[in-house]
Amino acid sequence: MALLEVDDLSVTFARRGQRTVRAVDGVSFSVDAGDVVGLVGESGCGKSVTSLAIMGLLPKQPGLRVGGKAMFDGTDLLQLDDRSRRDIRGRDIAMIFQDPLSSLNPVVPIGLQVTEVLTRHRGMKGDAAAKEAAELLDRVGIPDPKRRLKEYPHQLSGGMRQRALIAMAVACQPRLLIADEPTTALDVTIQAQILELLKDLVRGSGTALVMITHDLGVVAGMCDTVNVLYGGRVVETARRRPLFREPRHPYTVGLLASVPRLDAGRGERLNPIPGSVRDLLPWPEGCAFAPRCTRRVDACVGEPPDLVLTHDGRSYRCINPAPLPGIVPTTAAASPTAAASSIAAAESADTADGDGPAPVIGAEALDAGTPAGGPVPAPREEEKS
Amino acid sequence: MTDSDILVEVRDLKVHFPIKRGVLFDRTVGHVKAVDGVDLSIRRGQTYGLVGESGCGKSTLGRALLQLTPPTAGEVSFDGVELTKLASGKLRTMRRRMQMIFQDPMSSLDPRQNVESILTEGLQTHGIGGDRDGRRKIIAETLDKVGLPRWALSRYPHEFSGGQRQRIGIARALVLGPELIVADEPVSALDVSIQAQVVNLLDELQDNLGLTYLVIAHDLAVVRHISDTVGVMYLGALVEEAPSDRLYTEPLHPYTRALMSAVPVPDPDVEDRRERILLAGDLPSPANPPAGCRFHTRCPWAQPTRCADERPVLREIGASRVACHWAEQIASGELRPHKVSAEIIRPAGEGEEPGVVSAPSEPGSFV
Numbered sequence: 001m002a003l004l005e006v007d008d009l010s011v012t013f014a015r016r017g018q019r020t021v022r023a024v025d026g027v028s029f030s031v032d033a034g035d036v037v038g039l040v041g042e043s044g045c046g047k048s049v050t051s052l053a054i055m056g057l058l059p060k061q062p063g064l065r066v067g068g069k070a071m072f073d074g075t076d077l078l079q080l081d082d083r084s085r086r087d088i089r090g091r092d093i094a095m096i097f098q099d100p101l102s103s104l105n106p107v108v109p110i111g112l113q114v115t116e117v118l119t120r121h122r123g124m125k126g127d128a129a130a131k132e133a134a135e136l137l138d139r140v141g142i143p144d145p146k147r148r149l150k151e152y153p154h155q156l157s158g159g160m161r162q163r164a165l166i167a168m169a170v171a172c173q174p175r176l177l178i179a180d181e182p183t184t185a186l187d188v189t190i191q192a193q194i195l196e197l198l199k200d201l202v203r204g205s206g207t208a209l210v211m212i213t214h215d216l217g218v219v220a221g222m223c224d225t226v227n228v229l230y231g232g233r234v235v236e237t238a239r240r241r242p243l244f245r246e247p248r249h250p251y252t253v254g255l256l257a258s259v260p261r262l263d264a265g266r267g268e269r270l271n272p273i274p275g276s277v278r279d280l281l282p283w284p285e286g287c288a289f290a291p292r293c294t295r296r297v298d299a300c301v302g303e304p305p306d307l308v309l310t311h312d313g314r315s316y317r318c319i320n321p322a323p324l325p326g327i328v329p330t331t332a333a334a335s336p337t338a339a340a341s342s343i344a345a346a347e348s349a350d351t352a353d354g355d356g357p358a359p360v361i362g363a364e365a366l367d368a369g370t371p372a373g374g375p376v377p378a379p380r381e382e383e384k385s
Numbered sequence: 386m387t388d389s390d391i392l393v394e395v396r397d398l399k400v401h402f403p404i405k406r407g408v409l410f411d412r413t414v415g416h417v418k419a420v421d422g423v424d425l426s427i428r429r430g431q432t433y434g435l436v437g438e439s440g441c442g443k444s445t446l447g448r449a450l451l452q453l454t455p456p457t458a459g460e461v462s463f464d465g466v467e468l469t470k471l472a473s474g475k476l477r478t479m480r481r482r483m484q485m486i487f488q489d490p491m492s493s494l495d496p497r498q499n500v501e502s503i504l505t506e507g508l509q510t511h512g513i514g515g516d517r518d519g520r521r522k523i524i525a526e527t528l529d530k531v532g533l534p535r536w537a538l539s540r541y542p543h544e545f546s547g548g549q550r551q552r553i554g555i556a557r558a559l560v561l562g563p564e565l566i567v568a569d570e571p572v573s574a575l576d577v578s579i580q581a582q583v584v585n586l587l588d589e590l591q592d593n594l595g596l597t598y599l600v601i602a603h604d605l606a607v608v609r610h611i612s613d614t615v616g617v618m619y620l621g622a623l624v625e626e627a628p629s630d631r632l633y634t635e636p637l638h639p640y641t642r643a644l645m646s647a648v649p650v651p652d653p654d655v656e657d658r659r660e661r662i663l664l665a666g667d668l669p670s671p672a673n674p675p676a677g678c679r680f681h682t683r684c685p686w687a688q689p690t691r692c693a694d695e696r697p698v699l700r701e702i703g704a705s706r707v708a709c710h711w712a713e714q715i716a717s718g719e720l721r722p723h724k725v726s727a728e729i730i731r732p733a734g735e736g737e738e739p740g741v742v743s744a745p746s747e748p749g750s751f752v
Contacts, residue, residue, distance in 0.1 A: 042576040042577065042578060043576055143666075157667040157668075158667075159667055160667070187438035187439055187603065187668075188438065188603070188605070188644060188647040188648055189438060189643055189644060189647045189663075189664045190438075190667065191647065191649075192646070192647035192661060192663055192664075193663055193664070195649075196661070196663060214576065214577065215649060216577070216651035217648065217649025217650050217651045217656075218649050219651070220649060220650065220651045220652055220653045220655075220656045221649050221650075221653075221656035221657075240653045241653050241654075244651065244652055244653050254578060255577060255578060256651060257581075258577055258578050258580065258581035259577055259581070259606070259651050260580075260581070260584065260604075260606040260607050260609070260610035261606055261650060261651065261652075262605055262606045262609060262633065262645070262648050262650055263633075263650055263652075263655065264609075264610070269585055269588065270581035270584055270585055270610070271581065272578055272579070272580075272581030272582040272584075272585060273578035273581075274582075276546040276547070276548050276549070276576075276578075276579055277546075277576060277578075277579075278546050
């Protein structure tokens with residue numbers, strides 16, 4: 001059984017006189033013990049709100065509604081009262097935030113902030129706690145930890161602060177660690193240090209890690225399973241290699257094509273996704289990505305696309321997914337009538353196997369024959385193993 | 386390369402900011418050497434990319450080049466005109482020819498000005514376009530160039546999305562018909578899918594209008610994508626300068642190598658196989674930079690001689706300019722990185738594979 005099972009999580013913010021915002025709209029994913037799971041998406045896709053909802057850290061305000069389930073080891077985190085939630089938070093589930101300066105208390109020394117966790121959850125006091133805190137700082141690679149314990153957050157550099165935050169998070173050896181853009185505020189060389197540290201901690205302790213990021217490069221280096229979010233829903237889930245090698249959802253394809261790569265040459269034009277995240281269709285009215293999608297067909301608007309499950313735990317939410325690379329589309333690509341008919345065929349095949357992880361080979365073969373509905377960039381395949 | 390090829394030439398540019406202490410008497414107790422002796426030249430119609438980590442002085446260099454921050458010493462010549470000694474009136478007329486694009490479009494656009502007013506301001510200042518109709522025409526053309534609709538004119542910045550706001554920022558720079566555009570982190574505040582749109586726009590504008598760019602960014606992949614020449618800065622000085630492709634295939638300076646190996650590539654196969662050079666520690670304070678080579682405190686290849694007491698100058702090796710005493714020896718593999726000051730992480734199970742992604746005949750190299 002999965003360690004964390006998020007099922008149909010939804011978060012809405014309602015305010016009088018304003019339109020209700022559905023920040024998270026039916027997100028489901030699961031995290032196994034010892035796994036690194038990525039939540040990827042652009043700003044506004046609901047990835048941070050998802051993590052805050054799981055942790056129970058959303059501001060309690062009228063109009064906030066959290067629905068769905070988040071089962072952690074048999075208990076539904078969303079149903080817990082504040083008291084028992086506080087017991088779990090910090091001990092079993094810990095979180096690392098994006099900006100260490102604003103998530104550390106500026107008027108409390110680092111040492112006190114680290115020992116606070118130890119006192120609350122492990123009942124350590126005085127010298128024992130201080131010693132343990134120093135050991136923790138040492139473990140996350142902060143030099144001269146004894147001295148650092150007495151210092152305030154502003155006296156530490158950005159990388160050191162993030163390390164201190166990580167030390168606090170791993171103080172109780174949590175079973176699940178949620179890292180919300182842990183390296184976005186840092187320089188690349190420091191980012192590399194922090195990512196390496198996180199990898200070591202996860203590898204060494206069997207802690208599961210949920211990595212929330214917008215950086216596909218970070219995902220490629222760290223995550224076992226990747227969930228791509230768009231408009232508050234998971235649009236594609238896959239293991240790391242299949243996702244990068246053969247992205248199926250047009251949004252994933254678009255994201256990969258629009259990232260400039262260090263190992264690509266100068267002068268190659270990028271293939272951006274047209275429009276902006278604001279051009280969003282509400283999910284009940286169809287696919288949220290449809291207004292920006294180059295593979296849009298008429299059936300995209302009307303009702304939300306079902307989740308299509310394929311082999312190996314892959315799933316995507318699209319009725320006209322990108323063809324698998326390697327299978328070259330037939331020359332019929334030029335003829336629009338052929339395109340229409342084969343799209344219809346692919347579509348019926350896809351909805352048929354949308355009910356379960358039933359045979360998909362037929363469907364894949366079919367939509368591989370589907371000509372691209374627009375200038376969809378082929379996934380990059382430069383570096384094959 | 387003739388002189389007229391070069392649009393901007395910077396010689397030994399220094400920008401020092403005084404550190405002041407005291408209430409009554411502002412004693413100067415030291416200087417932050419944000420930019421400390423930079424030489425570079427930008428050729429007409431090309432893109433010069435400036436990369437480095439935060440605090441390395443790249444933004445200050447960009448601002449000093451446009452004389453937005455007065456340089457402490459050194460020369461900046463723009464199309465043969467020495468800017469540092471120019472009277473303020475003359476400088477203002479020169480400004481028409483060099484414009485800037487800022488990082489955060491939300492904070493660099495006045496929220497109380499509508500787009501038309503934002504774009505008209507510069508035209509009025511420089512007396513371009515004659516009357517109102519003439520200016521309108523120029524503005525309309527500019528909007529077309531950056532891909533904004535006409536109705537944008539009467540709107541305010543908050544009504545636009547991030548990408549569109551950045552387009553307004555670009556339009557503001559373009560409306561005066563400049564030759565040089567200094568873009569300071571033009572895409573780092575944008576989402577990836579929008580980033581690509583803006584990067585492509587910058588590329589297109591350069592092709593159509595023959596613009597010269599100085600692009601300042603911390604994202605190496607973006608810089609590599611749009612630049613012809615790339616300069617790498619560390620603690621106020623250039624450590625390496627090379628044609629974009631060469632810099633990425635054959636980085637010579639240890640810092641460039643470390644920087645390059647730290648950039649995540651969105652490809653699991655590359656990520657799993659490549660070797661990372663992890664630098665120890667953080668950037669030293671620019672108020673008190675290390676003596677000798679500024680990078681020697683974090684350099685995995687630092688040698689006991691020369692590195693700590695002799696500041697390397699930029700010298701030419703092939704098509705690159707490198708500020709390292711030992712660049713050749715490091716490139717040939719004669720000097721090996723030591724583990725004292727940095728750890729080299731080799732992915733498990735790498736085996737004999739590194740040759741696939743490494744540059745030829747370089748044992749310590751990577752993508």
